[in-house]
Amino acid sequence: MSARFYQTAIVAIGRFLCVSVNRVFTKSAACPLGYNSPMPSEFDLIARYFTRPARSGGPVLLGVGDDGALLAPTPGETLVISTDMLVEGRHFFAGTDPEALGHKALAVNLSDLAAMGARPLAFTLALALPAADEAWLEKFSRGLFGLADAHAIELVGGDTTRGPLNICITVFGIVPAQQALRRDGAVSGDDVWVSGTLGDARLALEALQRKLSLSPAALHAAALRLHRPEPRLALGLALRGIASAAIDLSDGLLGDLGHILERSSLGAVIDADTLPFGETLASQPPAIRREFALNGGDDYELCFTAAPALRDSVQAAARQSGVSVTRIGCITPESSLRVTDAGGDAVAVISRSFDHFGNP
Ligand code: ADP
Ligand code: MG
Secondary structure (H helix, E strand, C coil), X not given: CCHHHHHHHHHHHHHHHHHHHHHHHCCCCCCCCCCCCCCCCHXXXXXXXXXXXXXXXXXXXXXXXXXXXEXXXXXXXXXXXXXXXXXXXXXXXXXXXXXXXXXXXXXXXXXXXXXXXXXXXXXXXXXXXXXXXXXXXXXXXXXXXXXXXXXXXXXXXXXXXXXXXXXXXXXXXXXXXXXXXXXXXXXXXXXXXXXXXXXXXXXXXXXXXXXXXXXXHHHHHHHHHHHCCCCCHHHHHHCCCCEEEEXXXXXXXXXXXXXXXXXXXXXXXXXXXXXXXXXXXXXXXHHHHHHHHHHCCCCCCEEEEECHHHHHHHHHHHHXXXXXXXXXXXXXXXXXXXXXXXXXXXXXXXXXXXCCCCCC
């Protein structure tokens, strides 16, 4: 028993009493033991907003509170891991509704698992906060856990520090061996499909940036697509064994499809007249419709390829997962990405999908 052991034990007991006392008397009271600041400590915040009882019978053996989380992988399954970061001023405006932010931070990560055909198990959260703003944390954690509960997954760890607002989530999922939907599996002659609708998130973004104007009702509808994307997890699962390649649309259809083409060393032709426009985008002028559907960003739909013989299976997978799918083109042997109209004439577009270092 070293002095360090006793010191650690005393600090731990002090913290325990302090947190318990705070719980009994007032939820936001500052902890007086061992802290000079009247603010709640990092540990108070983790205990209050990011620690919940573990689900029994799931893959999580040990969650928040130790040096690492313990997950029990299922034999025969492959672990899928993906990380995405949301930075204030870069991915969202200062003052964005914290509940929507909690939802979106997890949704964009789950969307990556959907694109891999993976079933989510758990996630970690690394959070930099300018201040211990409890009203903000309350709403943020409500949005975060709302989506986590909808998919029965647990927050198993993370890190909490002071700094410019930055939310970094890592998700863990599983997929049966050899069944992951990868970017490099497209085959010449495959159909190109996209789920749901495209472009409303970009429309909302430009309206919020005052680059165009929308009626309040239209802005509200489009902003739902920007702030509360729904990860297409059910579709990803249903497409296992059907899709030859898949990607989720975060940066814009042309750029993201370009990643499939590059990894598969192939090209594609897209028919711009088949694009499924978002409900709000559908009433915009044709040039905006086309541009935002092709290069919009933040759609969080799936773009995938499948053999023409599997069209009925693709439609059945879509029905089963409650999401529409649209066939928008086909994979070609020559490595170029062309956009045409229904008559086959070339449509002039540039791929302007978002690049954090390429765009001003
Ligand atoms: P360590 O110093 O060992 O990295 P920390 O003191 O950073 O541990 O965190 C204490 C515990 O709280 C760990 O289990 C960590 O995973 C968890 N944790 C920290 N921040 C968060 C958060 N934002 N969400 C969930 N768990 C968190
Ligand atoms: Mg840490």
